[in-house]
Amino acid sequence: MKPAAVSSAAPPREETDGRPLPPGWRSYTSPEGLRYYVNSSSKETTWRRPSLSAESPQRLLARHNSSPYANGCHGSTKTSQPKETAGVALRKPSMDKQPAGSVSPAKRQIREVKETKITINCVTFPLPGEGPEQQLLKPNEWSYCDYFWTDKKDPQGTTSVAGFEVLLQKQLKGKQMQKEMAEFIHERIKIEEEYAKNLSKLSLSPLAAQEEGTLGEAWTQLKKSLHDEAEVHLKFSNKLHTEVEKPLLTFRGDNFKKDLKKYDHHITDLRKQLASRYAGVEKARKALADRQKDLEVKTQQLEIKLSNKTEEDIKKARRKSTQAGDDLMRCVDLYNQTQSKWFEEMVTTSMELEKLEVERIEWIQQHLRQYTTLRHETDMFNQSMVEPVDQLLQNVDPGKDRELWVKENKTGDVRPVDMDI
Amino acid sequence: MKPAAVSSAAPPREETDGRPLPPGWRSYTSPEGLRYYVNSSSKETTWRRPSLSAESPQRLLARHNSSPYANGCHGSTKTSQPKETAGVALRKPSMDKQPAGSVSPAKRQIREVKETKITINCVTFPLPGEGPEQQLLKPNEWSYCDYFWTDKKDPQGTTSVAGFEVLLQKQLKGKQMQKEMAEFIHERIKIEEEYAKNLSKLSLSPLAAQEEGTLGEAWTQLKKSLHDEAEVHLKFSNKLHTEVEKPLLTFRGDNFKKDLKKYDHHITDLRKQLASRYAGVEKARKALADRQKDLEVKTQQLEIKLSNKTEEDIKKARRKSTQAGDDLMRCVDLYNQTQSKWFEEMVTTSMELEKLEVERIEWIQQHLRQYTTLRHETDMFNQSMVEPVDQLLQNVDPGKDRELWVKENKTGDVRPVDMDI
Numbered sequence: 001m002k003p004a005a006v007s008s009a010a011p012p013r014e015e016t017d018g019r020p021l022p023p024g025w026r027s028y029t030s031p032e033g034l035r036y037y038v039n040s041s042s043k044e045t046t047w048r049r050p051s052l053s054a055e056s057p058q059r060l061l062a063r064h065n066s067s068p069y070a071n072g073c074h075g076s077t078k079t080s081q082p083k084e085t086a087g088v089a090l091r092k093p094s095m096d097k098q099p100a101g102s103v104s105p106a107k108r109q110i111r112e113v114k115e116t117k118i119t120i121n122c123v124t125f126p127l128p129g130e131g132p133e134q135q136l137l138k139p140n141e142w143s144y145c146d147y148f149w150t151d152k153k154d155p156q157g158t159t160s161v162a163g164f165e166v167l168l169q170k171q172l173k174g175k176q177m178q179k180e181m182a183e184f185i186h187e188r189i190k191i192e193e194e195y196a197k198n199l200s201k202l203s204l205s206p207l208a209a210q211e212e213g214t215l216g217e218a219w220t221q222l223k224k225s226l227h228d229e230a231e232v233h234l235k236f237s238n239k240l241h242t243e244v245e246k247p248l249l250t251f252r253g254d255n256f257k258k259d260l261k262k263y264d265h266h267i268t269d270l271r272k273q274l275a276s277r278y279a280g281v282e283k284a285r286k287a288l289a290d291r292q293k294d295l296e297v298k299t300q301q302l303e304i305k306l307s308n309k310t311e312e313d314i315k316k317a318r319r320k321s322t323q324a325g326d327d328l329m330r331c332v333d334l335y336n337q338t339q340s341k342w343f344e345e346m347v348t349t350s351m352e353l354e355k356l357e358v359e360r361i362e363w364i365q366q367h368l369r370q371y372t373t374l375r376h377e378t379d380m381f382n383q384s385m386v387e388p389v390d391q392l393l394q395n396v397d398p399g400k401d402r403e404l405w406v407k408e409n410k411t412g413d414v415r416p417v418d419m420d421i
Numbered sequence: 422m423k424p425a426a427v428s429s430a431a432p433p434r435e436e437t438d439g440r441p442l443p444p445g446w447r448s449y450t451s452p453e454g455l456r457y458y459v460n461s462s463s464k465e466t467t468w469r470r471p472s473l474s475a476e477s478p479q480r481l482l483a484r485h486n487s488s489p490y491a492n493g494c495h496g497s498t499k500t501s502q503p504k505e506t507a508g509v510a511l512r513k514p515s516m517d518k519q520p521a522g523s524v525s526p527a528k529r530q531i532r533e534v535k536e537t538k539i540t541i542n543c544v545t546f547p548l549p550g551e552g553p554e555q556q557l558l559k560p561n562e563w564s565y566c567d568y569f570w571t572d573k574k575d576p577q578g579t580t581s582v583a584g585f586e587v588l589l590q591k592q593l594k595g596k597q598m599q600k601e602m603a604e605f606i607h608e609r610i611k612i613e614e615e616y617a618k619n620l621s622k623l624s625l626s627p628l629a630a631q632e633e634g635t636l637g638e639a640w641t642q643l644k645k646s647l648h649d650e651a652e653v654h655l656k657f658s659n660k661l662h663t664e665v666e667k668p669l670l671t672f673r674g675d676n677f678k679k680d681l682k683k684y685d686h687h688i689t690d691l692r693k694q695l696a697s698r699y700a701g702v703e704k705a706r707k708a709l710a711d712r713q714k715d716l717e718v719k720t721q722q723l724e725i726k727l728s729n730k731t732e733e734d735i736k737k738a739r740r741k742s743t744q745a746g747d748d749l750m751r752c753v754d755l756y757n758q759t760q761s762k763w764f765e766e767m768v769t770t771s772m773e774l775e776k777l778e779v780e781r782i783e784w785i786q787q788h789l790r791q792y793t794t795l796r797h798e799t800d801m802f803n804q805s806m807v808e809p810v811d812q813l814l815q816n817v818d819p820g821k822d823r824e825l826w827v828k829e830n831k832t833g834d835v836r837p838v839d840m841d842i
């Protein structure tokens with residue numbers, strides 16, 4: 001019998017991609033836009049979603065680039081856009097079906113279907129070796145969107161964590177890392193301030209302050225140079241604070257975590273929807289099995305004239321069976337839609353996280369290079385603080401010092417003479 | 422009358438330096454080697470030490486150079502020898518005496534002598550403007566031997582301190598200065614050790630240790646560089662200790678103070694001897710005055726026939742007077758000998774102190790330059806510790822890091838496919 005709500009157009013004899021339909025089968029399109037096929041003799045129906053064509057990957061990546069997150073989050077630097085590889089093939093969900101053979105009408109219902117897929121945690125994967133070979137979406141890039149489809153089992157094997165969670169945790173850990181780096185820099189700052197304080201204090205020491213002349217000048221400058229060194233280290237620590245520590249603390253602020261949560265909730269919701277759709281499929285599958293069993297039982301009873309069931313009863317059972325089949329097809333299609341949606345969001349979001357990680361690494365690299373620059377500067381300034389001391393030490397002149405001291409301290413330059421009688 | 426103990430040679434008629442004797446005067450040499458002159462008519466005698474000729478300064482300086490201290494004290498570096506200026510005139514003790522004129526015998530004893538000299542604290546100086554002009558022993562050198570002849574009065578004016586003491590105190594102060602400098606360096610060493618300890622401790626921090634990949638490597642090296650810096654500062658402090666502090670502490674050791682004490686005692690003893698000689702002169706002067714007064718009184722008494730003193734008494738009085746005169750001359754000559762001795766020792770020893778001071782200044786200069794050299798080195802080493810960090814930061818590669826991390830953490834690369842019915 002005809003499925004309900006069918007389009008009035010004549011059923012085509014080809015599939016959407018041009019392949020001819022197997023003999024005896026016709027295709028129809030439901031109002032939801034789902035295509036289904038009916039076997040004119042057995043009246044079996046089966047549903048099939050249109051296969052995703054080769055243009056979809058580009059469509060996905062294009063949508064990712066125009067997303068509000070395409071240029072990174074608050075305060076991050078602009079990084080290079082992820083490369084779009086042309087001609088990447090997305091998955092081709094395939095549905096192989098054996099054409100009906102010359103079998104008894106009852107047996108035609110039962111089809112030998114080889115197990116080619118497996119559903120784990122409500123996500124459907126091809127079994128190894130089955131189906132067309134999958135190419136990486138972004139070959140040679142080790143992209144997040146290629147490697148995190150499966151849920152990860154925890155060591156005990158009791159629960160599992162979505163691959164996406166692993167990516168999210170990495171970003172949260174990155175935030176933790178920048179905080180710890182800031183702390184490390186802070187500790188360095190404290191050490192520098194302590195050192196500067198000690199040098200400054202010692203530079204004020206009156207030790208050997210009584211040394212005079214050119215040697216005294218050199219010594220005074222030597223003591224002063226400690227204060228100059230202290231200034232250099234203080235400057236270093238101040239710059240460390242403003243140019244490295246503070247940026248590390250404020251990079252990506254609080255909004256970052258909120259954004260990550262949004263991603264998290266979004267993807268998690270889609271998984272929940274998928275789980276719900278899957279539950280629906282299981283339910284419909286069971287209902288169909290019950291209906292088919294009922295029909296089979298009733299048919300058998302008729303054949304062996306076991307009961308007084310009329311043809312009418314069988315027709316009712318067959319109708320219910322077909323309806324259950326329709327329901328199943330609809331549930332499967334809704335599930336596949338939802339899975340596709342989740343898939344798209346996964347690709348988009350994981351590439352967003354990937355870009356955030358690139359930005360994080362480059363930002364940190366830049367600021368740590370600022371640290372080494374400041375270190376270089378500090379050592380150079382420090383060296384220059386020794387110059388004046390060197391200069392004065394070169395000018396130390398014992399003769400000059402004697403002149404200065406003697407002028408200051410002489411007692412009398414008139415020499416003794418013989419006494420007269 | 423002839424003075425006792427005279428040489429048997431005929432009295433010469435010229436002075437030692439070839440100048441002719443004034444008329445009526447003859448010269449004799451006593452066993453002590455002292456030359457004296459006798460006026461044949463008045464029988465006056467006068468003593469005169471041979472005047473120090475122009476060769477004496479060289480003799481003095483030559484003796485100074487060959488002294489055991491000529492090459493400095495224990496452990497000091499060889500410095501340049503004090504310059505010997507040729508033709509330097511030492512003092513010329515002069516004794517101006519009016520030749521006896523046509524005066525009454527009595528009056529011939531009393532001579533109008535203009536005050537040309539003054540004895541202060543037992544040391545005899547020419548009065549300002551009197552006597553031949555004194556040239557500096559070592560012109561343009563501000564030498565110790567030219568400027569410390571007078572005793573220094575203390576501010577209250579109660580006691581005085583020998584010029585030599587001032588020179589000695591300077592050397593003792595110099596020893597104090599080197600001790601204080603060593604202390605200063607010690608404080609710097611402690612500061613460096615503290616800094617090194619803090620850096621080393623921080624370098625072991627586990628902060629951000631979970632950062633992985635090329636960024637993690639750079640971060641690890643950055644942390645390690647703190648330990649390298651610590652090592653540099655530790656090396657600096659160790660070298661400061663062995664190459665600056667310790668030498669400053671041990672330069673000139675304890676023997677130095679002992680040597681200074683020896684000089685002190687030696688010169689002080691000579692001053693004491695001089696004081697003693699001076700006391701002798703004062704005593705002899707007083708005795709002579711007494712004798713002369715006695716003679717005068719007796720002569721007057723004879724003239725006015727006041728007493729029954731005979732010619733014999735007057736001859737006795739005159740004899741005693743002459744003896745007293747001889748005594749005085751001897752005392753004055755001994756005094757002048759002692760003063761000359763002290764003078765020579767003053768020149769020798771003050772130049773020794775001068776040399777010690779030159780050595781002290783140059784030695785300290787050398788070791789403080791060592792300090793600045795170590796500072797330079799330290800800054801250069803420190804700078805080089807940043808190099809490897811810089812290098813690794815340049816190599817930070819987000820792509821590589823993603824590859825490493827994805828390989829390590831991927832959950833599954835098989836993408837989901839549509840579910841079949």
